[in-house]
Amino acid sequence: xxxASSQMVADxxxxxxxxxxxxxxxxxxEAGRWAEALWCALEDNGLTTALVLExxxxxxxxxxxxxxxxxxxxxxxxxxxxxxxxxxAWLIAASGITPPPGPLSLIDDDHEFTFTQGFVTGKCSNVPxxxxxxxxxxxxxxxxxxxxxxxxxxxINIAGEPRDTIVLDAFPVLSSELGNADRPSLVRLAGAxxxxxxxxxxxxxxxxxxxxxxxxxxxxGRPISKFxxxxxxxxEAAAKCAMARxxxxxxxxxxxxxxxxxxxxxxxxxTAKIVCGEAVxxxxxxxxxxxxxxxxxxxxxxxxxxxxxWSWRDEFGAESFWAERLGENILKRGAQKLWPDLTARDIATx
Amino acid sequence: MYKVISSIKIRAMLKINxxxxxxxxxxxxLRSEVRDFLAKHLSDYSSAARAKSWAGSDPAFSELxxxxxxxxxxxxxxxxxxxxxxxxxxxxLEEMLAAGAPVAAHWIADRQSGxxxxxxxxxxxxxxxxxAICRGHSYFCxxxxxxxxxxxxxxxxxxxxKTKNGWQINGSKLWTSKxxxxxxxxxxxxxxxxxxxxxxxxxxQFIIDMKRPGITIRPIRNIAGDDMFNExxxxxxxxxxxxxxxxxxxxxxxxxxxxxxxxxxPERYLxxxxxxxxxxxxxxxxxxxxxxxxxxxxxxxxxxxxxxxxAVAVILEDGRSPELEAAFVKEAGVAFEQGIPSVAHDLVGxxxxxxxxxxDQVMAYVTQAARSFSLRGGTRExxxxxxxxxxxxx
Numbered sequence: 001x002x003x004a005s006s007q008m009v010a011d012x013x014x015x016x017x018x019x020x021x022x023x024x025x026x027x028x029x030e031a032g033r034w035a036e037a038l039w040c041a042l043e044d045n046g047l048t049t050a051l052v053l054e055x056x057x058x059x060x061x062x063x064x065x066x067x068x069x070x071x072x073x074x075x076x077x078x079x080x081x082x083x084x085x086x087x088x089a090w091l092i093a094a095s096g097i098t099p100p101p102g103p104l105s106l107i108d109d110d111h112e113f114t115f116t117q118g119f120v121t122g123k124c125s126n127v128p129x130x131x132x133x134x135x136x137x138x139x140x141x142x143x144x145x146x147x148x149x150x151x152x153x154x155x156i157n158i159a160g161e162p163r164d165t166i167v168l169d170a171f172p173v174l175s176s177e178l179g180n181a182d183r184p185s186l187v188r189l190a191g192a193x194x195x196x197x198x199x200x201x202x203x204x205x206x207x208x209x210x211x212x213x214x215x216x217x218x219x220x221g222r223p224i225s226k227f228x229x230x231x232x233x234x235x236e237a238a239a240k241c242a243m244a245r246x247x248x249x250x251x252x253x254x255x256x257x258x259x260x261x262x263x264x265x266x267x268x269x270x271t272a273k274i275v276c277g278e279a280v281x282x283x284x285x286x287x288x289x290x291x292x293x294x295x296x297x298x299x300x301x302x303x304x305x306x307x308x309x310w311s312w313r314d315e316f317g318a319e320s321f322w323a324e325r326l327g328e329n330i331l332k333r334g335a336q337k338l339w340p341d342l343t344a345r346d347i348a349t350x
Numbered sequence: 351m352y353k354v355i356s357s358i359k360i361r362a363m364l365k366i367n368x369x370x371x372x373x374x375x376x377x378x379x380l381r382s383e384v385r386d387f388l389a390k391h392l393s394d395y396s397s398a399a400r401a402k403s404w405a406g407s408d409p410a411f412s413e414l415x416x417x418x419x420x421x422x423x424x425x426x427x428x429x430x431x432x433x434x435x436x437x438x439x440x441x442x443l444e445e446m447l448a449a450g451a452p453v454a455a456h457w458i459a460d461r462q463s464g465x466x467x468x469x470x471x472x473x474x475x476x477x478x479x480x481x482a483i484c485r486g487h488s489y490f491c492x493x494x495x496x497x498x499x500x501x502x503x504x505x506x507x508x509x510x511x512k513t514k515n516g517w518q519i520n521g522s523k524l525w526t527s528k529x530x531x532x533x534x535x536x537x538x539x540x541x542x543x544x545x546x547x548x549x550x551x552x553x554x555q556f557i558i559d560m561k562r563p564g565i566t567i568r569p570i571r572n573i574a575g576d577d578m579f580n581e582x583x584x585x586x587x588x589x590x591x592x593x594x595x596x597x598x599x600x601x602x603x604x605x606x607x608x609x610x611x612x613x614x615x616p617e618r619y620l621x622x623x624x625x626x627x628x629x630x631x632x633x634x635x636x637x638x639x640x641x642x643x644x645x646x647x648x649x650x651x652x653x654x655x656x657x658x659x660x661a662v663a664v665i666l667e668d669g670r671s672p673e674l675e676a677a678f679v680k681e682a683g684v685a686f687e688q689g690i691p692s693v694a695h696d697l698v699g700x701x702x703x704x705x706x707x708x709x710d711q712v713m714a715y716v717t718q719a720a721r722s723f724s725l726r727g728g729t730r731e732x733x734x735x736x737x738x739x740x741x742x743x744x
Binding site: 230 | 366367368369370372373377378381444448623626627628630631633634637639641642643644645646647649650651652653654655656657658661675677678681682731733734735737738741742743744
């Protein structure tokens with residue numbers, strides 16, 4: 001895509017989220033109502049299949065474009081599985097199958113499924129928006145099409161987003177010839193990148209809210225933003241946001257080097273998930289501290305971001321999972337290779 | 351079909367976008383030249399010495415770098431520079447720091463005094479001073495802080511009075527790194543009485559030849575055992591008129607521009623690199639899960655800070671002033687380099703004995719030296735104040 005069309009994708013995402021996501025719609029979503037209008041708007045504008053090539057019916061967006069979409073989804077707390085659907089549609093299309101319409105979801109690597117001759121048996125929990133999904137993509141190997149909502153046991157994460165459980169007994173697999181079985185799978189890699197971008201967007205919005213609040217809230221005769229204690233906390237949070245954002249952006253840019261084999265960007269994806277996930281801790285501490293008691297109420301909108309951030313940092317591998325992957329390799333390669341290996345990533349980073 | 355949105359109800363759009371930068375195509379060739387050079391010249395340089403990072407000095411090494419064209423490497427060739435890009439310079443700097451090379455002698459001159467003279471100096475000053483810096487022969491120190499001034503730079507009291515022989519300077523400077531080996535000081539001096547309505551007025555910068563009569567240097571040993579900084583006394587020191595930098599009374603704005611150069615470089619996250627190196631060495635023998643996790647987290651931060659710092663180098667190269675972005679690098683970078691000893695303590699978890707080997711020696715040094723990382727180049731509190739201003743909070 002050209003940079004002009006990249007800008008259009010970014011603007012469209014921003015516009016649709018601004019129009020359709022509000023505190024009311026977030027409450028509705030948490031009460032279990034599917035955000036149909038938002039979803040249709042996203043689908044109509046091609047964002048759900050953004051990563052699918054134009055020749056395969058998508059809009060041929062880059063991973064860099066997907067970064068801006070996921071960043072905006074995080075910033076607006078979009079209560080729909082857009083990052084999951086973009087990823088699943090990409091995986092399915094890359095396997096030569098036309099992605100089914102409707103919301104799609106991903107099954108992360110910690111499922112307990114076993115596959116035998118076109119059938120899948122076992123249990124999987126924590127499937128994002130499973131109850132709404134027309135199809136779920138199981139880590140690399142298979143595509144499972146689930147039409148009946150009855151098979152899902154509903155569950156939710158800290159933020160009240162659907163994270164459902166499914167138990168399958170010899171359920172027919174739509175296709176079982178999709179990619180390889182490497183771990184971490186392409187699902188976990190892309191999922192971690194998407195959550196990193198969402199976290200970066202969400203944290204930026206949380207700090208903006210805190211800055212706004214500090215400028216309005218009067219205490220001891222002046223806005224609390226005039227107190228050095230508040231200024232320093234927000235400065236620390238903003239620096240962490242800057243770091244999280246660039247880590248996530250670098251991950252997606254590196255994925256664009258080898259768009260079909262994003263495993264080559266594992267270092268940058270792991271780095272992004274670690275840096276963004278760690279930043280969540282201090283940033284959410286600070287934004288809640290600055291908001292005071294009002295930010296601890298259900299009526300204030302802050303929790304619609306912070307509760308998501310606490311959930312997202314766990315998903316598709318927590319910091320410890322990715323840090324162990326990185327660290328194992330670093331310790332195996334040894335101290336002398338540490339710096340040369342790090343700078344050699346520049347060749348991978350455009 | 352696409353309509354650009356116009357009504358985002360956000361007043362405080364967070365200004366945190368640091369677009370990732372990338373290195374020029376010839377960077378890898380330059381990098382391998384630098385590595386070969388370092389391997390050749392630092393082959394018997396100890397881990398304990400490398401741990402000093404950019405606080406370690408060796409004039410003979412600086413001279414070798416000068417011969418390579420790696421000091422003042424972005425400056426015009428008529429002043430002895432190599433006219434290379436800021437990102438090529440970045441590659442040289444980070445390789446030096448990763449190797450723990452003794453760069454302190456010329457570091458200040460290369461990083462900020464030379465650029466200050468290129469921005470504000472006279473042609474005569476540039477011709478006299480810059481070529482010697484590029485050769486690795488001329489070193490600078492920075493006379494900013496003073497007794498009782500600390501971070502409050504506007505409160506300095508060292509006074510310059512215009513006489514028929516030049517400027518007569520009296521007062522003292524404190525925490526002046528490497529004053530004892532520097533040929534010149536760039537001193538910030540009060541040349542007009544304090545103005546309560548404009549605290550930043552009446553300050554001027556001078557180039558002081560450290561060999562002139564009227565200068566006394568008192569070394570101050572730090573907790574890590576280094577003779578890094580000094581107190582410098584001026585008693586009726588006479589500075590020739592042509593050693594004023596820029597304009598009389600414009601010292602504050604000149605200093606502010608200069609300080610932005612010192613906040614975002616690779617020295618803001620690589621000061622403890624030698625400890626990370628020794629930590630990886632130490633843990634490679636015992637690569638258990640928690641060690642891998644601890645090291646993985648550190649390297650994720652290292653890789654990201656490097657990207658942030660390079661992104662700021664791109665902004666500088668474009669001629670823009672990245673004051674807020676540079677402050678982000680210093681805030682986050684210093685937290686990282688200062689935090690490595692605690693992570694090492696946690697993972698290695700035993701007493702550190704100075705006779706025990708490389709890891710222990712480096713750990714002992716960095717544990718102590720790291721205290722200064724959030725003090726030098728603007729304290730953490732000053733840096734957070736700069737960010738707060740950038741966010742519109744003050």
